[in-house]
Amino acid sequence: MACRTVQQPGFPHTPMLAASVAVPKDGSSPFHPAPSAPLADLEPAASYEAAVARSQNQGRRINARGTVVAMHSAINGSPSVxxxxxPSDEAPGWWSRLTRRYFPEFERVSASSWDEVVKAVAEPGPDTRGLVWIRRELGGQEATGNLVYAHNNKGQVVFLDSLTSSLARLDTDHVRELVLVRALPEALRAPRRPWEQEAHDFEAAVAKARLWLENAYGGGAELVGPTAGDETRRGWVFSCDTRRHLRGGRWQDTMLDATLVVPKDTAEPFGLPNSDPWEWLAHWDAGGVPGTGKFPSPPLPGRAEWFDSTLAQLGPVLSTSNHQVWSSAVDELSSFPAGSRALIWIRRTDGRGREAVGWLVNGLTTATGVLLLDGASEEPVSFDPTGVHALHVIRYR
Incomplete structure (x- = not known):
């Protein structure tokens, strides 16, 4: 039998997707036929248990909307459930709500046959997408329809049935209308952020860096003395610092992640690993791909003004001291009572006298010596003196 929603004032008349209801003569519960093959679903159930399951699992069997949205998300690289x-999914206006909420980049394209649908998805090129509402009819009445996802995969148009997780059946019998909405490849690409631009010359690199710093630190950091000499093979290596330190000079306000790498391609700028920045940079500049093999991804940006907030989490500061050589800093830790905790802030320059990426080392004084661990990885410390211009020992309770 055909069914339809009761018309609601102010809502458009929209045929139901589950526009058929089957009423078994054997006394089992009525059910909506499955969208993929509704006529095949009218065959008698193999057993009473199968008939009960057909009714009880109806929500999963006819959930073409939910599964096609999940498929679209998965093809976009974001798997979802x-x-x-x-029942409210069938309410008047469901088609416009579905496309507006989950397929906003898709626009209606006229197509009266499957050949026209194929042409509409093929012509714009690879990664064109389409959503097809197959409206069916039986005896002149609206019948159970289906939602089919179309994808131009490297020039080959495929139609996918999300309910069966297989290629879709392209029905020609009992088809009342094919309603196609389509998204062109460029509409699906994420809009490029302002700092995702090429920077092959110095002026473009500085502009790209400033845009990224403004976004990452909300105006709390700026470039320090950028020059054309900061260019490398793949990008530009700039120094940056907090505006508070540049204006006020308090050493605690100095930026920890004070080196910014600006790629010449459209990739976004990034900072360097604190523990081993120069070897990492050399590997990247030679063509290394971060995040592959044993080559780690660059760190995410932290706080520009990090000192006070970090120490507030660790505990009250008991003392601070400045050192020029590593052995002197370690000797001071050795003089603390057993159980004392401290940070060693290793400050570097970039070879041009500007502040560069620093490093925090955790120090614990024990009865037998000093334990030193990388503040980020908790690995034992291997000290590299390259570029180091100051060491701050910060003891806290």
């Missing part, structure tokens, strides 16, 4: 089917 379908929302459960609810």
């Amino acid at each position: 379908p929302l459960a089917w609810q």
